[in-house]
Amino acid sequence: MSETLRIWGITALLTAVSSVVSQGAVQVLSERIESDVATGAFAFRQVPAPVRLDAAEKATFTLVDGQRDINGGELTKLTDGRLPQQEDQPAENFFFRAGSAGGRLVADLGDVVALRQINTYSWHPGSRGPQVYRLYASDGQAPGFQAQPQRGTDPETCGWKMLTAVDTRPKDGEAGGQHGVSIRESEGSLGRLRFLLFDIARTSGDDPFGQTFFGEIDVIGMDSVAVPIQSEAPPPITRSFVADGGRYHFTLDTTVAPDLTEWADQKLRPVVQDWYPKIVALLPSDGFTARTNVTIRFRNDMGGTPASAGGRFVNCNAGWFRRELQREALGSVVHELVHIVQSYGGGRRGGPNGTRMPGWLVEGIPDYIRWFLYEPQTKGAEITARNLDRARHDASYRISANFLDWVTTNHDPKLVQKLNAAGRAGAYREELWKGATGKTVEELGTEWRRFHEQRLRPPEASKD
């Protein structure tokens, strides 16, 4: 791999531990690999890679408090010796239900085992990446031992000892990526243990989706034979390039579609280099700076969605692109690049009275730029006799794009810029149309439709 692994930080956390569990000090190594270099191999520098044939495969995990999110995998995902291959693969991870506070898992190793390491792995591009938990351990032999203490019961009152607390959230910056944690003991063994209790918290107080995507938990005995999990992931294929004299940086990732590498490099790259700066210039607003790092990645897990955008990523459905290379492929990326520049943020910048940009404009503006500025020659957003009946100004995508083009041409050349600036500021209001054109959006919509009706169904043609 030619890329340098970027690691957010390696923290060693020392926790005093009761001699019942161990004579020495528990050490927590944690490490993060950022999303853009993470692969299915979970290749950390210091934290060991996930293994199979570890004691956890004999362990039985039980949910003792909290609810599993049914969009995720079962508890067996933690010990199946298989890793997620992509950064957002709910079914390959165990996680607690969205909106909940987290919960507790207990691993029963079936017998008392001298433990060498407990390693936990997670992967997600956002707040589901980091791990926040407290780990308790027990040999199960203390008087009054409770094997399944609910939240509300301090495990240390019923036969457990806290081994350590883990928190891999970065102090600032993005939290996503692969997080690996290795809990070990400075003198070798974590102690002779049978039960482990993971008391797992959500990673963010105000993000209901901040439930860690746990992909694997390895519990490794002193005598375990640990075999690294073979990565099923292909080696990454990425190309980097810049635009606008180095102002914008792009990565093309065709790892899952090597056959598209040449097309992406030769056809897509010049379009991105040319059009990203143009889109930024078309959609300015006060105090706004567009993203300077964008990754365009091909995926094979997008179902029927041709392309999408989120954060700094444009996602391209490899199967759809193969079919559309000569037709819609390039234009669809232009559309997604507009989404990256829009950066509307759900109206959050508008303060308490902030408004969300209506969905038909969120999609109409990218299609306006795509069909009327990038590829007008394809006439892909025409109103025809066939779609005239569906021609409402707020019908979204191409139809709204046609409406925006018509208003721009006939009433206000700066209309799209104004709408975008308002959407970005969380300040979109219908009065904006009247301010720009002297007419309400409904009036404009009626006028636009009449224009097309007269064009497509001239009065003499309707004579019987």
Ligand SMILES: [Zn+2]
């Ligand atoms: Zn879109």
